[in-house]
Amino acid sequence: MTDTVPQLDDGPGTDAGPPRGGRGRRTALIAVAVAVAAVVAVVGALGLGGGGDEGPDAPPRTGSLVPVTRATLTERTRVDGRLGYGAETPLPVKATGTVTWLPEAGTTAERGDTLLRVDDRPVVLLYGSLPMYRDLGLTTAAPGGGTAPGDGTGEGTGEGTGVPGERQPDGGTGKATAASPSAAPAVPVPTGAGTTAVTELRGMDVLQFETNLAALGYTGFTVDERFTARTAAAVERWQKALGVPQTGTVGIGDVVYSGGKVRTGRPGVRLGEAVGENALTYTGTARKVVVDASAADASWAVRGTTVRVRLPDGTSVKGEVASVGRQASAPEGGSGEDGSGPGAATLPVTVTIEDQKSVGRLESGPVTVEYVGREVEDVLTVPVAALVALAEGGHGLETANGDFVAVKTGLFADGKVEVSGPAVREGLKVRIPE
Structure with a gap:
């Protein structure tokens, strides 16, 4: 049976043949590249990478060449919170x-x-x-x-x-x-x-x-x-x-x-009634954020940890973890046995905002708290869309001349992925698969 897949043009002056394994292997590699890109997209959607005050650069077009760059990658995760003055x-x-x-x-x-x-x-x-x-x-x-x-x-x-x-x-x-x-x-x-x-x-x-x-x-x-x-x-x-x-x-x-x-706060009695223990409640005067963090994934919630609080108007202000509750609670409907999902147990985490003026006149409302999970410095990175799946397992990159090189992936963040391997170097041009 004859392989009718056309040979890709590797560009002028390039006489390198197809990678080891022949054209059939290369066809399989290209076919699974789209699936890899989809998986990476799902990873980003789950909050396992990306985020920050500045969004990631626009993704490169398919078929284009991009260089391997050296950069610092930071993994950020977002959780929902509530702005207010705390419990009365x-x-x-x-x-x-x-x-x-x-x-x-x-x-x-x-x-x-x-x-x-x-x-x-x-x-x-x-x-x-x-x-x-x-x-x-x-x-x-x-x-x-x-x-x-x-x-x-x-x-x-x-x-x-x-x-x-x-x-x-x-x-x-x-x-x-x-x-x-x-x-x-x-x-x-x-x-x-x-x-x-x-x-x-x-x-x-x-x-x-x-x-x-x-x-x-x-x-x-x-x-x-x-x-x-x-x-x-x-x-x-x-x-x-x-x-x-x-x-x-x-x-x-x-x-x-x-x-x-x-x-x-709201009075617990009315005028003319006898004063009691709950006659009047109070809170502090500083606005703060309370997050119900997953008890199974609250390692980030350490007193003194710096976070970013995104307000309903889209602005972002600096916050700091002030306290973490010690007693986990589950929402209505029971708790999940695996510590995840709708019934997962949560811990209350209080985040203070030092610059109260940065919040403006907003007194309450839903907010998003963003914290840094992991960070790697001075590593080789490529856009996540450049990854392809290799037939023998793992991931690889397609070079400008059509060769595929195996790489080891690390942290996914900001629309990029950390890559390493003996054939990977800074400045190497790799192709975004179509």
């Missing part, structure tokens, strides 16, 4: 009574701002990591020794704060904290009615509160772990500005601490 957390409101004012959802509150009002009394935001766990104020000594009794809210029967020259609240009946293990020994303080022994509270919570009080501009005391008569005087000035009784004592429900500015 209940504020630890410890006031008791009826809610008389609530902020609008999305309001930003800073140190000294009112978060809500309970019995028409403001609950103020302060900064700190230690929660408010007791009243802060002076304790006056009771007749016969000891301290004036309290009711747990700071109401006492002492002689006021005992601050020289300061008006004594409630006609001499001051607000005092109940006795505390961290209270200092009683200190005699001169008052208009004589000398009154008061007990100064001590503790890290006092230091935290005094730091905030001074930051709000109410000074005249030493910022330390002691709540003194001078601290009480500054508290009275602060209370006057807030429009509340000037007692010199801060109740456990008067303030709420957070690590910084907060963005209020």
Whole structure:
């Protein structure tokens, strides 16, 4: 039987014959080249290579010659995410009574701002990591020794704060904290009615509160772990500005601490209802991205890893992995046993965006997070469309004169593939199969 496949023109000055194995082999090689190109296209579609801020170059035309080039290939993978402010957390409101004012959802509150009002009394935001766990104020000594009794809210029967020259609240009946293990020994303080022994509270919570009080501009005391008569005087000035009784004592429900500015969420109560644990929620004020990453393929999710976040308008901003959840969860419908597919278990990955201005005014929406999987530097590359399948297995390239050389493939990325082999060199011209 005669092979009727025409001989390809190898160009002028070329006398090299067909590759080892004859024309029949060459015909088979050319026939499978299209299949190889299709496989490569599928690889790219699955996200195993390519991507980045700049798209890959337009693919070369079939039949054209392209050089083997030396370059750096970077494998990028994209996953879906959600832009927002993160999960809402209940504020630890410890006031008791009826809610008389609530902020609008999305309001930003800073140190000294009112978060809500309970019995028409403001609950103020302060900064700190230690929660408010007791009243802060002076304790006056009771007749016969000891301290004036309290009711747990700071109401006492002492002689006021005992601050020289300061008006004594409630006609001499001051607000005092109940006795505390961290209270200092009683200190005699001169008052208009004589000398009154008061007990100064001590503790890290006092230091935290005094730091905030001074930051709000109410000074005249030493910022330390002691709540003194001078601290009480500054508290009275602060209370006057807030429009509340000037007692010199801060109740456990008067303030709420957070690590910084907060963005209020949707209230959990309505006006007129009793305040509860979920009366008001909050988030941070910085926009971030949450990704449900596949638990089986989350090796990229390491704290500090740099990623790119593609916004709905097509712009791309820099992000950084801030945290990775430790508890995997599966979507509705169960989880896949192989760790992949629609029921695959996922881990929440939080990505922060340092340059908040780069996000513009967008507050929420779907985004795409792109991360670098692998990267190889200074390697020989060709367009993936140049690969052909060899009859004996593996891949090869067709040279300008029609010869086929075997190559070993490496990383697929950016529309190119890493190739190596004894017959492959930089600048070698290879043909894109038709």
